[in-house]
Amino acid sequence: MEKFIVSARKYRPQNFSSVVGQSHITTTLKNAVRQNQLAHAFLFTGPRGVGKTTCARILAKTINCENLREDGEACDQCQSCVTFNAGTSLNIHELDAASNNSVDDIRTLTEQVRYAPQSGKYKVYIIDEVHMLSAAAFNAFLKTLEEPPPYAIFILATTEKYKILPTILSRCQIFDFRRITTEDTVEHLEEIVDKEELSAEKSALQVIAQKSEGCMRDALSILDKIVSFTGGKITYSNTLEHLNILDEEYYFRLLDMLNSQDLAGALLLFDEINRRGFDGEIVIAGFSEFLRNLMVCRDKRTLSLLEVVESFRDKYQESASKISLAWLISAVNMLNDADIGYKQAKNKKLHIELLLVRLAYLQQALTIESSGEGAVKKKRIDQFRAVSIRKLQEAPGAQTKDAAPKTNSAPPQQAGEMKARLVVETEKEVKSIQAFPKKENAPVESEAPAEKKERPTMGALQKIRAKMANKSGREDSTTPLDGENLRKAWEEYIEKLTEDKNHSTADNFKRSELVITSDSSFEIYTETNIQQKFIEQERGALINHLQQFFNNRSLNYQVIVKASEEPDTPVERPLTAREQYLKMIQAYPLIQELKERLNLDLDY
Known part of the structure; x- marks a missing residue:
């Protein structure tokens, strides 16, 4: 019995012309090989299953071909091509960076680069999933990648280009692979079905292509599963059944019921779908895509965006012409909200049924909104606002005193x-x-x-x-600055400090000496720097007090530390909190014992 090989390996392209959907890259590579303008490093990036590794292998085989064809393709007959197809070529080395991503693996690779090829022109190193290399491995690879030997060519492949260091990207020629279109996928599947002598409906192949989402490897894997499921006869119905896709006929029936406000029919149809094993999330996603296709059908310019089976295209266009765009947009928004809240809903079935209720009466809500009734309601709101504005404008009419007593209630009056x-x-x-500018304007002052x-x-x-x-009246009665008045103002401020329980500052104020130097200035002499700081911290409040007392805004003072005639004589100063505590425990030792028993922490 012949061993089974999956289609993704069996029908892997062996030359550039058989690569599907990447003509912009294969043409560039063939021209580079034919004109002998090969870069020393390539980077192939793009989604999964679009041909990155395949193109890397084809390029490695082509540049070592001994009898290169005129179109830039390999001959598949020379010794190099034969050994490559058999997998025994010594000039091609593949490294899976997902499992070999350490610095030691890269060092082993760079050591192999030093040896020239025994036969052929180039030694090609293909590093797949290169984004999985560690940062240290990337750095160890930098120098070799920038200046490799003339016979070494590196081909890097990745699906996540953003994870690669910019220093690596700048040393490579970058080729961006794109997703394979549905048409190209269907065409390739038809070729494989003909080679395998299978029976397949085109609508079934279109469903497979849509399900693969641009990945040829996924499309071939789905094809193999359906062939095993159906025994070689692929139809539209068994493809839908195998892929767990709801038939679009259900969506057309549901749309007709919702459009005619047949709520009972819509609920029964959903119950039928539910009993067939389709989850509510599949219904929401499928119906959302169905309505999106209807919106695309409404304009001929966007008709190319319609990705459905060809047999349904005419039916889509016919249904789209019967439904308003406002209904479609509102319905899609409601479905999107329902999809977001589906996972949080405890009763999934009720969640979908409430959605169907809203969709069934959506057209009626849109009709009421666009009818004259909605306009009448808006007019009433505008009329109410106009009345409130008139009430505000009645204030100028109430300027006279006679108009005030007309109302009976006290607050409005x-x-x-x-x-x-x-x-x-x-x-x-x-x-x-x-x-104001006129000085002889006496009536204003009298009024x-x-x-x-x-x-x-x-x-x-x-x-x-x-x-x-x-x-101006107070300026005429300025209090003269003399010793008696100054002492009186000083004592008033000391009393104010005492009332505020600022006893330390008040004591320092009492010990200070005042000397008048001019009509609007005086000096304050203190015994120590600490006393000076106590007075300086009250400068703002003190100057305001003195200026108000003497009614003199130009009044100012200066605090000076008086030099002591006997430097050895100790000067009294206020005790700190710690000094006061030490003095207390010296006089009363029990305080220290109380502190230790209660395990107190003093804040001083």
Whole structure:
């Protein structure tokens, strides 16, 4: 019995012309080989199953071919090609970086690079899944990759280009492989079906191509499974059954029921789908894709984006013409929200049934929104807002005092009076601003006291003018700076410190000496630097107190430490918290014993 070989290996391309869907890369490589313009390092990157490793092997075989054809393909007849096809070539070395990703593996590889090939032109090193190399392995590989021997060529393949170091990328020619289109996949599957002498419907092959999502290896694996499942006869129905895909006929029936608001029929159809073993998540995903295809069908420009079986294309276009775009967009949004919340739902079936209820009455909701009733509701809201605006504009009409008592309730009456006073006050402030530059404007000053009696509040401008008037009046009564007044002001501040329980600062203030130096300045003499710091930390509050007391804004002082005539004489200073504690335990030893028994930590 002949051993079975999977189609992905059996029909792996052996030359550039048999590679599917990567013509932009194969053409470039053939021209480079034919013109002898080969780079020393290549990087093949792209999704899985699109031909990266296959193209690397074909390139390795082609550049060592002894009888290269005119189109840049290998001859498959020379000794180099025969040994390559048999897997016994010594000029091609493949390394799986996923399992050989250490520094030692790369060092072994670089040591092999030093030996020239025994036969052929080049030694080719193919490193697959190169993104799995460690950072140290990449760094050990840098120098060899940048300046290899003339006979060495490196081909790196990866699905995750972003994981490779930029220093590696800059040393390689990068080729980006793309996903294989559905049409190319179907065409390749038809060739394999003909070679295997199988029976397959084109619609079934299209379903396989869509399920593979651009990966040829997946498409061939699915084909092998379905062949084993069906015994060589591949149909549309058994393909759907094997791939666990819901037939699109169900979606067309569901759409008709929802569009006609047949909620009972939609719920029964979902129950039938559920009893067939299809999960609710499959229904949501499938119906979302179905509605997406309907939106694509509505415009001829996007018709090329429709990826469905050819037999359903006309039916899609017919159904799309009967449904509004607003319904489709709203339904897709609802399905997307349902898909997000499906995993959190405890009752999965009820979650889908509630979705069908909303979809069944979605058209009715859209009709009500676009009808005249919705417009009437909006007019009512606008009318209510207009009334509220008119109420705010009635304030100027309440400027007179006679208009206030018309209402019976007290709070509205007070609000009307305040609004009227505010308007009168604003008008008078404007008049006073216009008349402010004129010095002989006596009526404004005479009206100010009367206004104060009539209204409880004062305008901002009136407050400023009153403050300036008080200031100018106080400047005339400045208290002279003499010894008696200064001592009186000083004692008042000491009393203030005592009331605030700032006894240490008050004691330092009491021990200070004051000397007047001019009409608006004096000096404060202290015995120690500590006493000076106590007084300096009160500078802000002290200067405000003295300036207010003497009504002299230019008053200032200076704190000076007085030199001691007897330096050996100890100077009294306030005790710190620690010194006070030590003095206490010296006088009362029981305090220390109490501290140790209670295990206290003192904060000093």
